[in-house]
Amino acid sequence: MSDFPFRIVGFDLDGTLIDTLADLTAALNHALGVAGRPPQDIAAVRPMVGLGAAHMLEQGLAATGGVPADASPRLYDELIAYYRAHIAVHSRPFPGLLAALDRLDALGVRTAVMTNKAEDLARQLLGDLGLADRMATIIGGDTLGPGKRKPSPEPIRAMIAACGGGRTAFVGDSIFDVMAARGAGATSVAVSFGFLHQPVEELGADHVIDDYAELVPLLAGIR
Numbered sequence: 001m002s003d004f005p006f007r008i009v010g011f012d013l014d015g016t017l018i019d020t021l022a023d024l025t026a027a028l029n030h031a032l033g034v035a036g037r038p039p040q041d042i043a044a045v046r047p048m049v050g051l052g053a054a055h056m057l058e059q060g061l062a063a064t065g066g067v068p069a070d071a072s073p074r075l076y077d078e079l080i081a082y083y084r085a086h087i088a089v090h091s092r093p094f095p096g097l098l099a100a101l102d103r104l105d106a107l108g109v110r111t112a113v114m115t116n117k118a119e120d121l122a123r124q125l126l127g128d129l130g131l132a133d134r135m136a137t138i139i140g141g142d143t144l145g146p147g148k149r150k151p152s153p154e155p156i157r158a159m160i161a162a163c164g165g166g167r168t169a170f171v172g173d174s175i176f177d178v179m180a181a182r183g184a185g186a187t188s189v190a191v192s193f194g195f196l197h198q199p200v201e202e203l204g205a206d207h208v209i210d211d212y213a214e215l216v217p218l219l220a221g222i223r
Helices: 021-034 042-048 053-063 072-085 097-106 119-128 154-162 175-183 212-220
Strands: 008-011 110-114 168-172 187-191 207-209
Touching: 008 154, 021 042, 021 053, 021 072, 042 053, 053 072, 072 119, 097 110, 097 212, 110 154, 154 168, 154 175, 168 175, 175 187, 187 212, 207 212
Parallel strands: 008 110, 008 168, 168 187, 187 207
Antiparallel strands: none
16 A cells, blocks of 8 residues: 555646636637627736636726626626637646656545536536546536635535545645635645746745646655
């Protein structure tokens, strides 16, 4: 039996497991185009990502002339429909991820996803990229119902329970990931290459990695 110190390693999705920025930007720009607004480039959209599609749309509208109260629901539906139809055109796993998952599998570690993305979209994306079946569970921002999403620790607790319990590390790229992990009693690992809203050192994570090649050696050394 492996003496690896963790039984479960959970991951955030956007900006942590998968670089989804180009496809999210395309979906936002589709909705902005419907509203007669100018498109935004990837650099402008990056800080809008991470708090859900509604937040991204609101930020995109605010940046291009303001948020029309009566149009937002229609534009949200346009954004989601476009994204669902183009969910994995450019999205790919971050470098080194697949090798890290292979190593965790070999060590008998259960891997899982806990994201604020809607569960059906998360499952579709991971399925299209051939990763869904590698996860013991996939929990989205709507899985547990209203108000039960990161930074609440409840979805990470649910993730841990679905994986059978045990010492857990959670990998993410936002302060919400760190807060949720801390509240659930999990070790938090921040990735410096994610969709960061602030310097990675300010997230307060227990550990930081710059590349997925660092993940398993890091966890193996935590006793």
